[in-house]
Amino acid sequence: MGSAARIRVLDGPSIDRSLTRIAHEILERNKTLRGLALVGVQTRGVPLARRLAERLGAIEGEAPAVGVLDINLYRDDLSRIGDHPVLKRTEIPFELDGSIVILVDDVLFTGRTVRAALDALMDLGRPRQIQLAVLVDRGHRELPVRADFVGKNLPTAPSERVDVLLSETDGDDEVVIVKAEDGGDGREEKRP
Amino acid sequence: MRLASPHLLGIEPLTPDEITLILDTAEGFSDIASREIKKVPTLRGKTVVNFFVEPSTRTRSSFELAEKRLSADSLNFSTSTSSLVKGETLLDTLRNLEAMDPDFIVLRHSEAGAPHFLAKHGKTSIVNAGDGAHEHPTQALLDAFTIRRKKARIANLKVAIVGDILHSRVARSNVLLLTKMGADVSVCGPPTLLPRGLEHLGAKVTHRMDEAVEGADVVMMLRIQRERMKGGFFPTLREYAAFYGLDASRMKRAAPGAIVMHPGPINRGVEIMGDVADGDASVILDQVRSGVAVRMAVLYLLAGGDREAAA
Numbered sequence: 001m002g003s004a005a006r007i008r009v010l011d012g013p014s015i016d017r018s019l020t021r022i023a024h025e026i027l028e029r030n031k032t033l034r035g036l037a038l039v040g041v042q043t044r045g046v047p048l049a050r051r052l053a054e055r056l057g058a059i060e061g062e063a064p065a066v067g068v069l070d071i072n073l074y075r076d077d078l079s080r081i082g083d084h085p086v087l088k089r090t091e092i093p094f095e096l097d098g099s100i101v102i103l104v105d106d107v108l109f110t111g112r113t114v115r116a117a118l119d120a121l122m123d124l125g126r127p128r129q130i131q132l133a134v135l136v137d138r139g140h141r142e143l144p145v146r147a148d149f150v151g152k153n154l155p156t157a158p159s160e161r162v163d164v165l166l167s168e169t170d171g172d173d174e175v176v177i178v179k180a181e182d183g184g185d186g187r188e189e190k191r192p
Numbered sequence: 193m194r195l196a197s198p199h200l201l202g203i204e205p206l207t208p209d210e211i212t213l214i215l216d217t218a219e220g221f222s223d224i225a226s227r228e229i230k231k232v233p234t235l236r237g238k239t240v241v242n243f244f245v246e247p248s249t250r251t252r253s254s255f256e257l258a259e260k261r262l263s264a265d266s267l268n269f270s271t272s273t274s275s276l277v278k279g280e281t282l283l284d285t286l287r288n289l290e291a292m293d294p295d296f297i298v299l300r301h302s303e304a305g306a307p308h309f310l311a312k313h314g315k316t317s318i319v320n321a322g323d324g325a326h327e328h329p330t331q332a333l334l335d336a337f338t339i340r341r342k343k344a345r346i347a348n349l350k351v352a353i354v355g356d357i358l359h360s361r362v363a364r365s366n367v368l369l370l371t372k373m374g375a376d377v378s379v380c381g382p383p384t385l386l387p388r389g390l391e392h393l394g395a396k397v398t399h400r401m402d403e404a405v406e407g408a409d410v411v412m413m414l415r416i417q418r419e420r421m422k423g424g425f426f427p428t429l430r431e432y433a434a435f436y437g438l439d440a441s442r443m444k445r446a447a448p449g450a451i452v453m454h455p456g457p458i459n460r461g462v463e464i465m466g467d468v469a470d471g472d473a474s475v476i477l478d479q480v481r482s483g484v485a486v487r488m489a490v491l492y493l494l495a496g497g498d499r500e501a502a503a
Contacts, residue, residue, distance in 0.1 A: 070220060073232040073492075083194040084496040086213065087220025087489075123229045 009154060010175035012167075015135065018151030019048070022133055023055035025149050026102060033060050035098065035128070039067040041105040041117050042088045047168035048135055049104040065094040069103075074116035096125030102149075106164035108134040111145030136175055138162050194496050199311045199318040202327035203368040211373060215337050218482070218489035224261055225484065235264035235495055241289050244270040244300040244321070250456060250480070251321050251331070255298050258487035267294070282306060286314050296491065299323070317494050325361050331455055332365035334486040336373065338479050339410055342451050347374030350447065352404040353395075354436060355414030355463050358385045358425075362455045363414055367395045380404035381414075381436060384425040401436050408446045412453040413438050413464045429462050439465040443473065451475045 010018070030036055033056060040049030049066050057063025070088045078084065103117055114132060121127060133149035138156045154177070156162060161178040165171075193213050197205060206214075224230055240259045244252050252268070259266040269289070289297060298319045299307045304326035311318040322328040340346055351370055357363045357379050370377045371394035378396040379386065380403070390397050398404050405411055416432065426432045438452065452464075452474045460466045469476060 072220075073234040078234060078495065079238075081496070084493055086193065087217050087492075089220060090223065119233070123232070124227060 005179040007177045007179075008174055009177055010136075010152060012173035015151070015173050015175065018135060019051050020055055022149045022151060023052055023059060026052070026056065026131075026133070027059060029131075029148070030100060033062065033064050036100045036102065037065040037067060037094045038102045038104055039069050039092065039117075039121065041103065041113060042068060042070045042072075044106040044164050044166055044169060045069075045104045047166050048106060048133075049102075050168075052102070052104060052133065067092040067094065067101075069117055069120055071113060071116040071120050074120045076112060076116065090120070090124075092124055096121070096127055099125075099127050100129045100131070101127045102131050102133050104133045106135050106166075107162050108132075108137045108145070108147050108150075109140060109162070111141045111143035114145045115143055135164055136162055195493050198494060199307070199320075200329055200490055200494060201307050201311060201318065201320050203329045203332050203365045203372070204327065206329075206369075206372070208372050208374075211333070211336065211369060214333055214486070214489050214493060215340060217493055218333075218337050218485045221261075221488040221492070222482070222485040224488075225481065231261050231263060233263045234492060235259070235262040235295075238262075238264045238295040238495060239293065240264050240266045240296040240298060240491070241292070241294040242266055242268045242270075242298045242321075243285075243289065244268070245306075246300050246302045246322070248300050248322070250483075251300065251328075254480070254483040255319075255321060255330075255487050258484050258491060261484065262488055262491060264295075264491070267292070282309060283313055286310050290314055290316055296494065319490060319494070322361055325359055325364070327365045327368075328361040329365050330483070330487055330490060331362050332369040333490070334479060334482040335362075335366055335412065335453060335455070336369055337482045337486050338453065338475055339451070341478070341482070342475055343409060346370065349375045349409040350407055351375050351377045351410040351412060352380060352408040352446075353377065353412045353414065354380045354401060354404055354438065356385045356416050356425075357381045357390070357414065358387050359417045360414050364393075366412065367393050371395065378404045378408075382426050382432070401438075401442065402445060405438075405442055405445045409450050410453060411438060411443070411446055411450060413458075415455065415457065416459055416462050418459075433462050437461075437463055437465060438468050440467055440471070443468055443471075446473075453479060455479065 038049040038053050040046035046068050053063045053066045068091045070090045072085045072087055131148040134147045135151040136154050137147055137150045138154045140158050159180055163176050165174050167173050195210055242252055242255055256266055294316055296317045298321050300321040301323050304324035306323050307318045307320040320329055353363050367377055379390055380398050380401055383399055454476050458464055458469055
C-alpha cells in the first residue's frame with residue numbers, strides 16, 4: 001500500500017443519527033412492522049441490520065426478525081477474480097414468502113451487490129416486497145438500482161474507496177474516504 | 193486466501209490453512225441442501241467431466257450432485273475395464289477430453305499418480321476422486337468436516353482408523369489430513385493389511401483393536417475390500433470380524449460421546465456390526481451429506497478465476 005489520504009466523513013454519533021432516521025423512515029413508509037424483516041448483506045450489512053432492528057423495536061415495542069445473506073455465490077465476477085471470497089453463512093430465520101424485506105448494506109456503489117442479493121433472496125423464497133437501505137450511497141451505478149433509505153449521499157471519485165467501520169466488526173464506528181494514491185483503481189474488495 | 197494449486201491431487205500438498213479454508217467454505221454450502229431451491233448459479237457455464245476409470249457409485253453421484261447444485265454442466269465418462277491404462281493411452285484420453293474444453297476433470301483411476309499425470313500434461317483443473325491405493329482427498333476432507341461439526345475441533349482428538357489400511361487410499365488421506373491438523377491418530381489392522389512406514393506419516397500403529405479404540409473420540413472403520421483381496425490376507429471373514437469388527441462392547445472402550453465413521457459401503461457383520469452402524473454414535477449418513485458440501489467447496493475454490501492476475 002502506498003500512502004493514502006484518509007478523510008473521515010461520518011463519526012459514531014452521525015452514524016447513530018442516520019440509523020435512527022432510517023428506522024423512522026422505514027416505519028413511515030410501511031406503517032407497521034407486521035410481516036416486515038431485515039436482511040443484512042455480509043459482512044457489514046449484518047450489524048447495521050441488527051442496529052436498525054433494535055431501533056425499530058425501541059420505537060414499536062417489538063423488534064423485527066433479522067436475517068443474514070451471503071451473496072458471494074451470486075456474484076457476476078467469480079470467473080474474473082483470483083481469490084474466491086470465503087463464504088459466510090446465509091440465515092433467514094423467518095418465513096420469507098409474503099414478507100416485506102428491508103435489505104441492508106453498508107455502501108451502495110455499482111449496484112452489483114444488490115443485484116446479487118436480489119437473486120439470492122429470490123432463490124430462498126418469494127417476499128412480497130424488497131426495499132433497500134444503505135448507510136452510504138456513493139454513486140457510480142452500473143446497474144439500474146436505487147436505494148429506498150439512505151444514511152448519507154456521498155459524492156466520490158471512482159478512484160476513491162469508501163470504508164465503513166463498525167464497532168461490531170472493526171472496534172469503532174466511522175465512515176472514511178480513502179484516496180488511492182498508489183495507482184489502484186480504489187474499487188472495494190467487496191465489489192460487485 | 194486461496195488454494196495454491198489449480199488442482200486437488202491429494203491431501204499431501206495442502207497446508208493446514210488450505211484445509212481450514214476448504215472446511216470453512218463447505219460450511220457455507222452445507223445449508224443449500226435444506227433450501228427449497230437447492231441450486232446456486234456460481235459455476236454457470238463451467239463444464240466438468242467426471243472421468244471414472246474405476247467403478248464408483250457414491251463418489252461419482254456426490255460429485256455430480258455438487259456440480260449440479262453449483263449450476264455447472266457435467267459429463268460422465270466411465271469405463272468398466274479395469275485394465276491398467278498406460279501412459280500413452282492416458283495422454284490420448286486426456287487430449288480427447290480437453291478437446292471438449294472442460295474446466296474441470298474429476299478423475300477416479302485404479303493407478304496411483306494418474307491425476308498427477310493429467311495435471312502435468314494438461315491445462316484443465318484436475319480433482320482426484322481416488323487414485324489406486326494412494327489418495328482420496330475429498331473423502332478425507334468430508335470426514336474432517338463431519339468430525340469438526342460433531343466435535344467442534346480436530347486438533348488433539350484421538351482418532352482410531354481400523355481395518356484394511358493396505359488397500360485404502362481413504363486411510364492414507366485421512367492419516368495425512370488428521371495429523372496435519374494436530375489429531376492423535378492410531379491405525380490398526382491385521383499385520384497383513386498394514387503397510388510399513390505408516391509411523392513416518394505420524395500415526396501410531398497397533399495390531400490390537402482394543403488398544404486403538406481405548407479412549408478414542410473418533411473410531412473410523414474401513415471397508416474390507418473383498419474385490420482387491422487376491423490372496424489370503426486373513427483366514428476367514430468370521431475371524432476378521434472377531435478380531436477387528438466394531439461391536440457395541442468394543443465401542444464401550446471409546447471416550448464418552450465418541451463417534452463412529454465409515455466411508456461406505458459397509459459390510460454389516462464384518463468390519464462393523466449392524467447395531468453400531470445404526471446406533472446413536474454413528475455419523476455414517478452425515479458423512480454422505482457432508483460429501484456434497486465439501487465437493488462444492490472444492491470446485492468453488494478451484495474455479496477461482498484468473499490465477500495469474502491474482503498473483
